[in-house]
Amino acid sequence: MRKVGELLLGGCARVWKSVHMASSGVARRDPLANKVALVTASTDGIGFAIARRLAQDGAHVVVSSRKQQNVDRAVAALQGEGLSVTGTVCHVRKSEDRERLVATAVNLHGGIDILVSNAAVSPFFGDIMDVTEEMWDKVLDVNVKASALLTKAVVPEMEKRGGGSVVIVSSVAAYIPLPDLGPYSVSKTALVGLTKSLALELAKRNIRVNCLAPGLIKTASSQKLWMDKEIKKTLQISRLGKPEDCAGIVSFLCSEDASYITGETVVVGGGTPSRL
């Protein structure tokens, strides 16, 4: 005689099964089940929303940012939601930090399937004529070079799993530069190109590389932008985006549903002008 528990599970199983058959399998419900994801700069704002969403969609997520206390707070918050999230400090500009981030994921979960490269700085707000060589170094190092090198660091792990998915976070400023944010805008344009180059080179390793270009999203770090009327005018939008508005597309791009999408940038900008 079957126990009630079995009956319950059996009943659920049947319900699930019909869902699964209609939607070609479990992927539809938990599209990232058992995937391991690294998300940089993920203790706040857009990165945090992405980390949460990847975990909600089934992934084991390693969050990271530069400060231990921010990592601890983010991990606690997401674990409190029942999500599989751990964290480590990582300053992406440092080679040893990038390696430790990779090692953390591999040690905890046995590999890496997903990288979301979100860390970026904007070391300067003002006239491009006042940007020093050091500021250029910083913005190109953190925003461009670190994305390239972090991708390089995860590729061997992705290859061991038969492939993977990288999402680089750029900005609409990549297409329409923001006034007073010259170096930031330039670095974000470079990321659109980096996405193309990495996609071209990594296709043979079954690794897809795509890019997210958020518009004006209401976060703590972008406050100077969305409080600036001139910039809001530039972006021609009425309402600001929310960090969550950026999360679904990243999960999608990392899922099986996006398996023929690589090298592409998706703008999440509420209709702000970007490109054709």
Add this chain to the structure above:
Amino acid sequence: MRKVGELLLGGCARVWKSVHMASSGVARRDPLANKVALVTASTDGIGFAIARRLAQDGAHVVVSSRKQQNVDRAVAALQGEGLSVTGTVCHVRKSEDRERLVATAVNLHGGIDILVSNAAVSPFFGDIMDVTEEMWDKVLDVNVKASALLTKAVVPEMEKRGGGSVVIVSSVAAYIPLPDLGPYSVSKTALVGLTKSLALELAKRNIRVNCLAPGLIKTASSQKLWMDKEIKKTLQISRLGKPEDCAGIVSFLCSEDASYITGETVVVGGGTPSRL
């Protein structure tokens, strides 16, 4: 005393509930539940895959194409999978057909939330110098004007529901024209612009408009392309896409997850060159 049936449902409910809490509600599992979707040219190929996917994701879908027998076959196939699909004949170039398509959806399901404008012709394959005025008329009428007018026809219905989502199907040929497919390529470029214009104009009505640009997808109608070595060289791809590769992104763009995405074109091209 509760019946086993109630126990079963109760047990399932608890499982569902934990899923839903983690993923912000039922939207994650059935992202298009109760939505009504029109998909043109949906009895075969990419349109058929999109229609099936929207239905799998919870929508009531009205399929259509120019021949009754194709509509019947598609509807039978999708209903056979337990999906909520009906159909009607529609030649999108004809005003009365567009109106009947809208009326069918409204009569059956009380309104329209989603339009996927997929109908397109390529009336000519060859040197652009051999294209006649009639061929230009046909390709601009069916591919561009009908998309604009069909959108116009559904907008009032979407407004009654508080908003909606339109996805126009273009092509990578919009960005990198295909040899011997001049007028087709031009019409697909126009659709990228139409997407931008409609998004700009319809934002105030809470209607989002996005665009899908498939690369070389293995369908019956594109056989001439993917059999053509010159064109495959142009596209720089190794493997062809499948119609299903185009379906997930359309469902995503129509879902709540994409609520801050409008006016954008997403290329599903396996890395074929398109644009930054």
Add this chain to the structure above:
Amino acid sequence: MRKVGELLLGGCARVWKSVHMASSGVARRDPLANKVALVTASTDGIGFAIARRLAQDGAHVVVSSRKQQNVDRAVAALQGEGLSVTGTVCHVRKSEDRERLVATAVNLHGGIDILVSNAAVSPFFGDIMDVTEEMWDKVLDVNVKASALLTKAVVPEMEKRGGGSVVIVSSVAAYIPLPDLGPYSVSKTALVGLTKSLALELAKRNIRVNCLAPGLIKTASSQKLWMDKEIKKTLQISRLGKPEDCAGIVSFLCSEDASYITGETVVVGGGTPSRL
């Protein structure tokens, strides 16, 4: 004994010669010498400025527009400046008019080297939901189809001369659609694609095809735009362009200096956002 006249000419010749040697020949001074150019919609505004410039740079120019009196006035004005300019009425939407335009140039000057397709209409200013089927027909017919068919009509003449150059006039609205000018914007996006397709197809005939995308230029016909504060805000420019600002680049694109440039669009927009 040489006459003074010969001395004069000889002296000039020496001066000219040194100029020519430094600048690789006479092309630098009169880059379009002996070329025959058709310019549509050239009795006013941007088209008139282009016609004048091509003639100043050495070409025999055939101006045209829909009204005889406008043609007469433009021809008189340009002939009054000592330029080689004639004219004919041409409504580009009409097949017989396109043929007469071609015949006029061939009869007068023995062939055609340059076509500037500038004729365009904007049959509507307002909400895209109010655009009728007839308006779509008109804007696609005049702006897109007629450009394609006029190019088709001149190609055989260009082939007889061993090649030629086509410039299609689009708009920045091709990239960033203008509010209340939906169909116009869509047609201009299509022209960017038409340029690419024609360039691809006509390269083997040694015909180059490029495109000009003016921003907000102060002309009579664009008054509604540059008087509209909303649109000026969209374009993010401080000063308006002048028709002459569009003329130099067209002459350049038709000259030998541009012989490796084809399929390209050049924006003349004073820094207004367009594309990367």
Add this chain to the structure above:
Amino acid sequence: MRKVGELLLGGCARVWKSVHMASSGVARRDPLANKVALVTASTDGIGFAIARRLAQDGAHVVVSSRKQQNVDRAVAALQGEGLSVTGTVCHVRKSEDRERLVATAVNLHGGIDILVSNAAVSPFFGDIMDVTEEMWDKVLDVNVKASALLTKAVVPEMEKRGGGSVVIVSSVAAYIPLPDLGPYSVSKTALVGLTKSLALELAKRNIRVNCLAPGLIKTASSQKLWMDKEIKKTLQISRLGKPEDCAGIVSFLCSEDASYITGETVVVGGGTPSRL
């Protein structure tokens, strides 16, 4: 009684005058008369062709590159053609070299009107996974940062002259990355963005900033590319470009004729796919 010499000059003057009247003045013949131009990496290839052309069009040109012997050879060759050309060694990555370059022009000619930033390296040819941190540093430093900083260095001099014109040399690889040239391609994409940002910021100083994106040009340094069949296939061109094909457009962009063109990139690629 007037002397023959006067007659000659007078006669010439009349001839010139009629030319000038037709072509709105001397600008047409010597469009860069009395302008002072800096061109980096200009002792060979594209940079050399640009330097020659700017000088042919009337400018005083300061050529430069990293080796004294190359500078000497280029200066001798161009002076031998009767052009106003001087030179100095400049490794653009070095702050003191950039300053010396600016000082050289100012000391010799009293100011700077034109900067063509052409210096670039491609420190690596191969799989992007083999690119080291040092290679990224080098390519981003030389190609991107040095262009920004050299522009910054010339701006005060241009302001003293009431304005100026900058042309940055990118590549079609900015739009369609070249296989095995990942970092180079990324740096060239960044330059398209840098052009946009600089144009936006420098407009108020009456300085225009534009960009040249050459396709596959037959030079010594690009031999690896144009000998590579895979890359030629990527670029879909039949014939290679010549350095001179890139020179006319740069002169044009620096001339009065381009006074309403800023922030734009012009592709000189013989029809190779780039962007809409």
